[in-house]
Amino acid sequence: METDSLTRYSEITEKNRREIVLLRGSGCKWRRCTFCDYHLDFGPDKDSNFALNQKVLKQVTGKYGKLEVINSGSFVDLDNQTVQLILDTCIEKRIAEIHFECHWMHRESVAALRKIFAAHGIQVKIKIGVETFDNQYREQVLRKGIDETSPAKIAACFDEVCLLFGLDGQTEDSMLYDIETGLANFERICINIMVENTTKIRPDSSVIDIFMKKLYPIYKDNKRIDILLNNTDFGVG
């Protein structure tokens, strides 16, 4: 994947309005999800990652008071200088709410991150990719690496959840269950529709049709739900 041509700054102007940046870290430490190839956006060199992240963070204006940071992995994969610069940017631009991503395996690092930002009155929201609450499908087919089956226990360290729809075997009922379980246990959910990528997992157009006809009309205006019909719909990537 040619990662230097990626768009790394954008604004989400609907629902939970926020700026969003795609930063570069040392790479996802799980890297086994069978549907994922965006973990290829990483760099082993802290200094060059920081140089890139510095340029991207300069574009943040603070206009919505909220910023989402994604980095094709978890916040723990960002170098310390970048985390400090994110904090400094929030303080300088009066950003009161910051969103990060985190894999289940790093959940014990979440509390310390919240504390660092809370010391400056900034609220941290952490998003976990669960993809589905069908545990067997999630672990045997998608290989997410979440060894917990209770949605409430998964949600204990996290605020927001990503779901992945448009996969072979999913049904209207299974997607409905995932959405309602997500809404019952998390503040917000983000639905990603599977798109063609370099992995062997293919989007299933009949499942996507079911989602679009039956579920999209019901949930599209729900302010607690982001729906990405294409994985670049947030304007980055």
Ligand code: SF4
């Ligand atoms: S945890 Fe996220 S970045 Fe890592 S392999 Fe899975 S989906 Fe990709």
